[in-house]
Amino acid sequence: MEKQEKNTEVCPPVDLSGEAGWTPFDAPSLVGASLRFVSGEPDGNRYRVRYYKDDAEQLRARIWFGPETEGPPGHAHGGAMAAVLDEVLGLAAWAAGHSIVVGNLNVSFRNLLPLEQVVTVESEVVSAQGRKVMVHGRICLGETVFAEAECLCITIRDK
Template sequence: MTDIQLNMDGEPGWEPFDAPALVGASLRFVSGDRTGNRFRMRYFRNASGELVARVWFGPETEGPPGHAHGGSIAAVLDEVLGLAAWAAGYPIVVGNLNIHFRHLLPLQTVVQVDSEVVAAAGRKISVRGRIVLGDRIFAEADCLCITLPEEQRRQLG
């Protein structure tokens, strides 16, 4: 087993989460290729039931030399935070994603994406997340999600 595979494992008490089974093949853009050189991702529910992802940023995500492109970080946060809302029972689309980049993220590093659904009011769902490795925060995000109207939900199912 490679170091990447070992680092992609969850923590004790985490349950693997089958993200594609929840939303279908629409997860192709970021997490669809589990063996490629762009992203490799695994999803879990932690002991509190929140969605957590382990993500490897490969060489094809490069922006600044040796580091992940901000757009690749944004794509990961978009997928994970949107999926966190779906996993909490809210079929949504992302309406607004605000990202605060804190540190450059070195390529070929496995990081953790934590998520938390913080509020639900009408069709608006607020989700927060961050990309971390130990105590180092690479990016934090606030996401405003909008639940899909019933007609669009029927088209998905």
């Protein structure tokens, strides 16, 4: 069997600028370097991410899905999209002041997401009752929604 060599060429820089009214926000610093599966390699060929807070203080992200996230030819793998939603929606709860772990993530895939395109991940913390924090979000570009998710987060008990 012939061994395929991995392409080690790094893709060119991408523009992850936010929209008017968005403020850059270092969301990953809320949880530490060990919990950055998606945002841990900012210049690689898997994901490139930049976080913001919008005017309503909700977490937003600009994300580029690189060639290493490929599933269907030329498109992001569903697992790659789910990983992004897991990180962004979990960080949205942290950014709202809730120390959490994700208890359940329900993802609905709507459209194939072309590779090497910058998309937006929107999040909204919709409720916080007892130890349960519910966050909704979606990956989109303009009017096109690629995936939507509901995330049930559970607050971490004080030690």
